[in-house]
Amino acid sequence: xxxxxxxxxxxVAGAFIYSACNKNVSGRTDNIAPLNPVSEDIxxxxxxxxxxxxPDSFVVVAPPVPGTPPYxxxxxxxxxxxxxxxxxxxxxxRYWGAGGVLRWNEIMRELVAKxxxxxxxxxxxxxxxxxxxxPFNYPQFPFSNAPFSARAxxxxxxxxxxxxxxxxxxxxxxxxxxxxxxxxxxxxxxxKTTLPSYPSEAGVLAGVTSELMKLLFPTEVAxxxxxxxxxxxxxxxxxxATRTDVKAGEALGKQIAALFTARAKADHAGAxxxxxxxxxxxxxxxxxxxxxxxxxxxxxxxxxxxPLYGNVLPFLFDSVTAIKxxxxxxxSTGSSDFAEQNQAAYNxxxxxxxxxxxxxxxxxxxxxxxxxxxxxNAIAAEDFIxxxxxxxxxxxxMALLNMAEMDAAIVCWNTKYHYFNPRPTQMMPDIKxxxxxxxxxxxxSGHSTFSxxxxxILGHIIPANAGTYxxxxxxxxxxxxxxxxxxxxxxxxxxxxxxKIGNYAVLRAMKDGAE
Amino acid sequence: MQPIIKRTCFTLLxxxxxxxxxxxxxxxxxxxxxxxxxCVGGTFSHNSWKNYWEGTFKRDNQNLGxxxxxxxxxxxxxxxxxxxxxxxxxxxxxxxxxxxxxxxSRGLQDFSLWLKWMPIEKKLNANSVFSLYGLxxxxxxxxxxxxxxxxxxxxxxxxxxxxxxxxDYQHKAFFATASGTYQYRSNITIDRTAYYTTEIHLTNxxxxxxxxxxxxxxxxxxxxxxxxxxxxxxxxxxxxxxxxNDMPFPSNKMNASIAGVHFKYTFVKALPSLxxxxxxxxxxxxRNVGQAIEYNASVFYIIPFSHKKVxxxxxxxxxxxx
Numbered sequence: 001x002x003x004x005x006x007x008x009x010x011x012v013a014g015a016f017i018y019s020a021c022n023k024n025v026s027g028r029t030d031n032i033a034p035l036n037p038v039s040e041d042i043x044x045x046x047x048x049x050x051x052x053x054x055p056d057s058f059v060v061v062a063p064p065v066p067g068t069p070p071y072x073x074x075x076x077x078x079x080x081x082x083x084x085x086x087x088x089x090x091x092x093x094r095y096w097g098a099g100g101v102l103r104w105n106e107i108m109r110e111l112v113a114k115x116x117x118x119x120x121x122x123x124x125x126x127x128x129x130x131x132x133x134x135p136f137n138y139p140q141f142p143f144s145n146a147p148f149s150a151r152a153x154x155x156x157x158x159x160x161x162x163x164x165x166x167x168x169x170x171x172x173x174x175x176x177x178x179x180x181x182x183x184x185x186x187x188x189x190x191x192k193t194t195l196p197s198y199p200s201e202a203g204v205l206a207g208v209t210s211e212l213m214k215l216l217f218p219t220e221v222a223x224x225x226x227x228x229x230x231x232x233x234x235x236x237x238x239x240x241a242t243r244t245d246v247k248a249g250e251a252l253g254k255q256i257a258a259l260f261t262a263r264a265k266a267d268h269a270g271a272x273x274x275x276x277x278x279x280x281x282x283x284x285x286x287x288x289x290x291x292x293x294x295x296x297x298x299x300x301x302x303x304x305x306x307p308l309y310g311n312v313l314p315f316l317f318d319s320v321t322a323i324k325x326x327x328x329x330x331x332s333t334g335s336s337d338f339a340e341q342n343q344a345a346y347n348x349x350x351x352x353x354x355x356x357x358x359x360x361x362x363x364x365x366x367x368x369x370x371x372x373x374x375x376x377n378a379i380a381a382e383d384f385i386x387x388x389x390x391x392x393x394x395x396x397x398m399a400l401l402n403m404a405e406m407d408a409a410i411v412c413w414n415t416k417y418h419y420f421n422p423r424p425t426q427m428m429p430d431i432k433x434x435x436x437x438x439x440x441x442x443x444x445s446g447h448s449t450f451s452x453x454x455x456x457i458l459g460h461i462i463p464a465n466a467g468t469y470x471x472x473x474x475x476x477x478x479x480x481x482x483x484x485x486x487x488x489x490x491x492x493x494x495x496x497x498x499x500k501i502g503n504y505a506v507l508r509a510m511k512d513g514a515e
Numbered sequence: 516m517q518p519i520i521k522r523t524c525f526t527l528l529x530x531x532x533x534x535x536x537x538x539x540x541x542x543x544x545x546x547x548x549x550x551x552x553x554c555v556g557g558t559f560s561h562n563s564w565k566n567y568w569e570g571t572f573k574r575d576n577q578n579l580g581x582x583x584x585x586x587x588x589x590x591x592x593x594x595x596x597x598x599x600x601x602x603x604x605x606x607x608x609x610x611x612x613x614x615x616x617x618x619x620s621r622g623l624q625d626f627s628l629w630l631k632w633m634p635i636e637k638k639l640n641a642n643s644v645f646s647l648y649g650l651x652x653x654x655x656x657x658x659x660x661x662x663x664x665x666x667x668x669x670x671x672x673x674x675x676x677x678x679x680x681x682x683d684y685q686h687k688a689f690f691a692t693a694s695g696t697y698q699y700r701s702n703i704t705i706d707r708t709a710y711y712t713t714e715i716h717l718t719n720x721x722x723x724x725x726x727x728x729x730x731x732x733x734x735x736x737x738x739x740x741x742x743x744x745x746x747x748x749x750x751x752x753x754x755x756x757x758x759x760n761d762m763p764f765p766s767n768k769m770n771a772s773i774a775g776v777h778f779k780y781t782f783v784k785a786l787p788s789l790x791x792x793x794x795x796x797x798x799x800x801x802r803n804v805g806q807a808i809e810y811n812a813s814v815f816y817i818i819p820f821s822h823k824k825v826x827x828x829x830x831x832x833x834x835x836x837x
Contacts, residue, residue, distance in 0.1 A: 023702055027717035110715035120574075120760045138759075297616060299577035349618065354659055361663055361706035368711055368761045378709060378717070425616050432618035436762070484618070 028382060029106065034097035034190035037390040041514070042195075044392040045169025048512040050315065050399065051259045052162040055169035058255040060248055063174055063198040066182045074242035075183055081237040082187050089237055090189075096234040097190035098385075100205035101160060101394035105381055107227060108156055109370035111217050115144040116367055118302070118439070125300035129273055135218040142217065146446055147309045147409040149371040151269055152216045154315060154399075154406035156209055159260040161399035163208040163253045164201060164392040170252075171196040180239045189238040200241035201391045203249025206231045211257030215264055267313040272306040279303050286420040292333035294422045294441040305440045310414025315403035316504040325411045325500055327493045330421050330443040338427075341487035345424040346431050349484040356482045357434055363447060363479040364435040372447050372476070373405040376454035379472070383462060396514050397461050401454060404505035408453035408498050409446070415497070416441040424487055434483040445486045448477035448494025449501070456502025460509055473498070543730055543745075545646060545683030545692045547633050548594040548817070556815030558588040564798070564805030567666075570756030571802060580614025582666055582805060586624075590813075598636075602629040605657060610667045617667055623657040624669045648681040648694075662721075663705040665763035666805070672765070673723045674701040690743075691733040698726040703765060712755045712766065721766050724753030732777075741779040745796075748772050757803050771801040775809075788817040 045055045064070040085093075096103060119128050119139035128139050135141035142148055176198035180188035195201075206228040213224045232246045241249075282304070286293035296302045314322050331338035352360075365372045380401050384394055421443035425431045438446070451473035459466030477491040509515060548554060563583035566575050588606040595601060605626050611619035635647040654675045662672035681694035700723040709717050727750050734743030754768030775796030782789050792813040798806045 023722050025702060025716065025718055025720040025722045029717055106715070106717070109709075110711070113709075113711035113715055117758060117760050299614065352618070354661075357661055357664075358706045361661065362708070364707065366762070368758075369707075370709065370711075370715070375709075431616075433616045434618050437616045484616075 029098065029102070029385065031094075032098045032385060034094070035099040035102075035391070036191055036388060037193065037393075038388045039390060039393075040193060040195045041168065041390040041392050042172055043168075044165055044390070044396075044514070045172050047165050047168075047392075047396065047514050048508075049162045049165050050158045050403070051263060052166060052256060055166045058166065058252055060166075060170045060199055060252055063176045063248065064244060066177065070244070071182075071242070074244050075179055075186065077243060078179055078186055078236055078239055082189075082239065085237060089234070092230055092234040093189050093238045096202065096231050097238060097240075099391060099394060100202050100231060101164075101391055101398060102381055102385065103231070104156070104160070104205055104209045104227075105153075105377055105398060107224075108153060109374045109377060111220055112144045112149040112152065112374050113368060113370045115140065115142055115217065115219075116149070116369060116371060118143060118145075118367060121300050121302075127300075127302055132218065132270075140219055144217075144371070145305055146365075146371040146373065146450070147272075147306050147413055150373040150402070150406045150409035150450070151264075151267075151312065153373050153377060154402040155216065155260050155264055156212055157395065157399040157402040158315060159208050159212055159257055160205055161392075161395040162259070163204045163256040164395045166252060166256060167199055167201050167204040167249060168392050170199055171201075174198050176245070178240060179242055186239040188240070190240060195390075197241045198245045199249035199252055200235060200245040201249065202231050202235035202241065203246035204253040205249075205391070206246075207250035207253025208257045209253070211254045212260060212264075215261050263313075268311045269309065272309040272312065274303070274307045276303075278307065282307065282417060282420045290332075290334070291420070292422055292427075294420045295426060296439055297423060297425055297437050298439055302439050304417070305438070306413065307417045307440075310410055310417055312406075312410050314407040314410050316407050316501070316508060322407070322411050322414060325497060326415045326418060327444060327497050330419055330489055330493070333422065333427070341489050342424045342427045342431070345481065345484055345487055346428050348482055349431050349433070352434055352482060359475060359479045360434040360483040363451075363476045364483075365447070366436045366438075372450040373402065373409070373454075376401065376405065376450065376458070379469075380454070380458055383458070383465060387462065393514065396512065400457050400461065400505045400509050403508075404453040404457045404502050405450055407504065408449045408501045411497060411501060412444055412446050412449040412494065413440075415444050416446075419443050421490075424484060431484045433485055435485070437485060442486060443490050443493065444497055445477060445480050445490040445494035447480050448473075448486075448491045449498040451476035452495040452498025453502040453505070454498075456499050457505040457509065460506045543681075543692075543694060543732070545648060545681055545690070546736075547597060547631070548592055548600055550594050550597050551820045552594050552817050553820055554592040554815055554817045556590050556813055558586070558590060558792075558811055558813040560586045560588070560809055560811035562586070562807050562809040564807040567805040568801050568803055569759055569761070572759060573806075576615075578615035579612045579617070579666065582610070582612050585609045590815075598633045600631040602631060603627060608669045610669065612667060620660070620664065620667050620669055622660045622669055624660070625654040625675075626657040627652060627654040643684065643686040645685075646683045648679075648683070650677070650679040650681065652677040652679070661706065662703050662765045663707065663710075665765065665767075668765070671700070671723065672703050675699060685736065688735045688737050689733075690736040691731070693729070693731045695729045696727065698728075700725055705765070710764065712764065721764075723766055724751050724768070726751050739781045739783040741777070743777050745775050745777065746773070747775070747796075754803075763803065767803040769801075769803045771804045772799045773797065774799055788819075790815045 121127050130139045130141035130143050132141045175196045178197040180186040180192055210224045210228045214221055235241050235246055236243055283293045365375050384397060420441050423442045425437060455469035455473035459469045477495050480486040481488050481491050563581050565581045566573055586606050586608050588604050590604040592600055592602045606624045608624045609621040629650055629652040632649045633646055638644045656672045660669040660672060662668055675698050677696055677698040679694055679696040683692045702723055703721045704719050705721055708719050728747060730745060730747045732743050732745035749771045751768045751770055754766050757763050757767055773796050775794060777794035779790055779792045794811050796809045
């Protein structure tokens with residue numbers, strides 16, 4: 001008996017030590033194949049840009065001719081690398097080979113999640129505000145909440161798109177063959193395509209993205225600079241482009257980034273935080289209308305999140321249209337209809353099922369996450385991988401999605417602060433929530449607006465998935481009702497408004513020359 | 516030589532972490548129950564904290580107030596032989612926060628099973644005895660509760676396998692016990708598709724760091740009473756810190772130094788099968804855990820399945836009942 005038990009102990013111990021060595025968790029996109037587009041979209045240089053007035057607004061000089069000494073020098077660099085590639089170098093080649101737009105989008109989502117933390121209060125119960133002029137000081141700039149992130153994703157995506165349209169224009173113009181095509185002794189580590197290599201799309205993406213980061217995530221500039229070097233080196237080592245191709249791309253990308261940086265500095269986002277006087281004016285104005293004003297449910301009470309974000313300059317329409325898109329007023333806070341809405345939220349929250357909790361957590365996208373726009377970027381990216389788009393089409397589709405998400409944030413925030421409508425829990429404190437309660441007015445639901453806008457443009461981009469995207473957006477909206485965060489009215493109105501905004505992106509998509 | 520007849524129920528230890536991470540009862544005492552007896556009992560415990568550590572930063576949170584947990588646990592111990600006992604327990608847990616808006620939770624937590632083996636019991640002289648124990652434990656979630664609802668989740672929803680080595684020395688009524696435990700924790704699946712630790716993870720799977728702990732306890736152990744103090748150190752082997760004002764996460768580095776007291780009384784003359792226990796513990800220092808204070812009370816009853824005559828239950832290795 002004793003002996004048997006001893007043997008059993010050894011077996012069990014061995015089993016768990018074995019399994020302990022196999023706990024590594026891999027991400028869904030860690031090991032995907034190199035990008036191999038079904039079409040190179042070689043005429044994408046003609047596609048309609050966002051800010052760039054002409055694809056050749058910034059001059060890119062002709063590349064060195066293959067066979068000349070400068071070109072041969074570039075080739076020798078590649079051959080030298082390829083003679084002795086470390087395991088780490090090969091994994092970076094694989095990583096970036098999956099697509100620069102995809103990888104930079106993932107990096108962006110990581111940065112948003114990393115910086116999506118509300119500041120901790122001061123001793124006196126007030127809150128410090130992140131300062132872009134002193135970004136490393138606590139609380140670090142930015143606090144990348146949902147509206148901040150929507151704008152960040154939009155600027156990066158739109159700038160990447162314009163930069164790649166210019167890149168494609170010059171690719172077709174100069175028609176420079178890839179190093180592995182010029183010299184068959186160069187190994188095509190990520191496979192061969194017919195895409196001209198000058199200027200390099202990887203260099204363009206590294207340049208444009210890294211430059212915009214200085215504005216959006218100033219504490220990450222060094223980190224992003226490392227990513228830029230990784231991408232450029234991996235691209236050269238893979239045999240896809242020469243150093244000249246990459247550096248010409250980087251320079252072009254940085255010039256185009258400057259256009260977007262200039263727009264960002266003037267788009268009114270910098271003033272979105274408001275002032276104590278402005279915060280108080282919302283209460284006064286709402287009370288004057290005979291309505292119960294929203295107040296922060298946090299202790300100590302936190303100033304409302306980005307109350308003037310509704311004034312930010314949209315991408316897909318003008319500011320007048322943004323106001324026209326604002327839905328009609330919610331039920332009056334004194335009405336029986338409003339009371340019924342809150343009562344329904346209360347009835348729902350008493351006994352949530354496990355499945356309802358799953359839906360809530362799946363869509364929560366609260367603090368420490370990449371936020372609802374990031375969630376829709378993740379959904380889009382994983383579906384785009386299966387579509388085998390060219391880099392320029394990846395960028396175009398991400399730009400359409402993220403311009404819609406930013407404009408959804410603008411209209412939604414404009415609506416929230418126009419009506420300054422209280423949360424269900426403010427009206428009925430017994431409404432406990434299944435996830436953290438956001439610190440801004442209730443009407444209309446941000447999740448619903450973001451999700452309907454995203455589902456509408458994504459359903460246009462991949463029509464076969466349109467029904468799925470619509471169902472997902474409806475589930476996202478429902479998640480906010482069953483979590484006790486919103487009334488049904490907030491969610492329904494958010495879905496209707498989001499769809500209208502998504503349709504502006506569809507309109508643009510139908511006319512941008514890519515379809 | 517006939518074995519010393521020893522029957523007792525096990526005592527409890529609650530590792531009260533930030534987020535109700537109650538590593539429900541480990542079998543932590545150096546006592547075996549005699550062959551063919553079955554002990555069954557129930558425990559109630561209450562655990563609460565107001566202050567907690569985000570990494571090394573200690574704070575309170577007025578949006579949580581006091582986080583409290585009630586645990587109702589069914590426990591059992593069957594003695595296969597005098598040197599091999601099988602123990603189980605099943606806790607039902609409720610959690611709530613006294614402030615803020617977060618919804619409470621309730622449900623069955625993790626079912627645990629332990630094999631407790633005493634390969635060595637050596638009488639050193641008339642007054643002292645030394646013994647060595649090896650334990651293997653396993654636990655599995657008994658319901659589909661959410662792990663990713665910290666700090667109000669019922670637990671971390673991991674399957675675990677634990678190994679423990681324990682040494683015990685008794686001299687007359689005085690005793691001292693020391694044990695060390697390694698706990699393997701399986702990866703878990705959460706309801707969202709991505710999460711940030713110190714980097715983004717584009718998956719719903721979470722790598723759960725293993726845990727290690729040691730426990731020392733000493734006091735008086737006689738025929739009808741146990742009175743002891745203990746100290747426990749928990750360490751998460753890996754994991755990450757909660758950042759300032761971030762939400763906690765199941766794979767946080769949850770460390771704690773816990774001190775406690777524990778009492779047991781057996782009704783030796785009136786009803787030797789019945790015993791009552793009570794205890795309390797406090798987190799002296801921690802990391803990514805709440806500074807919890809915990810109280811517990813238990814009732815245990817022994818049912819003899821043996822055909823042999825029932826002897827009084829007792830906890831003393833030296834009484835020499837034969």
